[in-house]
Amino acid sequence: MKLCRFGDNRLGLVTGDQVRDVTAALDVLPTARYPYPQHDVLIANLPKLAARVGEIAGSAPVLTLKDCKLLTPVANAGKVVAAPVNYKKHLEEARSDPELHHQNQIAEIQRVGLFLKATSSVIGAGEEIVIRHPDRRTDHEIELAAVIGKTADKVTREQALDHIAGYCLGLDITVRGPEERSLRKSIDTYTVLGPWFITADEVGNASELDLELTVNGEPRQKANTRDLVIGIADLIVFASSFYTLHPGDVILTGTPEGVGPIKPGDTIDARITKVGAMQVKVRGA
Incomplete structure (x- = not known):
């Protein structure tokens, strides 16, 4: 559904x-x-x-x-939990590009853990990304978003996937700079969920889904969720070992390589196999 x-x-x-x-x-x-x-x-x-x-x-x-x-299909997420550098090739590009790392140490996800995004940053596919700091580089990041369906507290790997209600396509928009991830990624409109919520039974195995993103028709990101460093079930185990996950909480599973800048006037087209496709506009403040 x-x-x-x-x-x-x-x-x-x-x-x-x-x-x-x-x-x-x-x-x-x-x-x-x-x-x-x-x-x-x-x-x-x-x-x-x-x-x-x-x-x-x-x-x-x-x-x-x-x-x-289209508005965000999850209206009242209690938390948006995000997985940094959860694709090996993205870790490599983040470490090699000074415009991405800004002298910050880019460590493996197993070391840096997860981070939270403000729920006030969430919008839907029919709304627009608003560039808040035009003097700084702002990047797109396509991600599979898993939506928690029932309370998860210290769940085992065998239990984890049973706690997923469904999925959305996610865009984790990021302003580059030296500050902590949570600050730079929690700007208003910088979490796009859509185009709809699809129940887990319709997606089936979410560990083999193609992701693709273009900006103004230019290919930027293309990967498959099989390349996740920490898979979806283990992300739920990881997150629920630190805090209880509640229905409607969203887990952004990480972005692959190919992140790049966006600016006012751009059009982002993103799709994930079985989940959906959406087009999102970018504008200035």
Whole structure:
């Protein structure tokens, strides 16, 4: 099942080039009052929601996908957990390019661990990346994003994949400089998730997915998730050994080699096999 959030916080079921407006299915979600939950209520209740979507989809209004402004499919991620230099060739390029490392030590992911991105940086495919520091280099990074479906606390490798609700395509936008990763990658609009959320059963084995990104039609990044240094299951084990993962938390699994600069006026096209494809515009502040 492919679910999108579009327009004025509408819920859509994506089928081909159409979107069925199944916003009415949100009525099955529990009501919340302050203090609000620290997780995404839709993802936490996905089985119940999916059943309701199936019941009403046949009679739901139909829209054309290209006419829908797509928002982030995960509206209330409690955390965005990111994996740095998780492709060997990207580690090599980061170490060799002064514009990437800025005299920082670029160590293996096993040594530096994971980092967090501010949830305020998250947008959807129909929104725009806004360059906040035009005097500094800002780069694109394509990543597979795994969305946690149930609470994960110190899970084993055998349990890990059972905690994934589904996947999105992710763009981890980065301003280069000497500061810590979390600061440089948490700028507003610098985490793009989309174009929709696709349930794990439709993706199947996420360890053999092709990733590809172009800027203004120019090929930049092309790789396969089989080349991850730490695989998806082990990333969940790693993360959940330090903090509890909750429904709707997002794990950005890392970017391959080929990262490069973007500027206002650019158009990024990104795709991941079985997950989806999206086009995102870049503009100035």
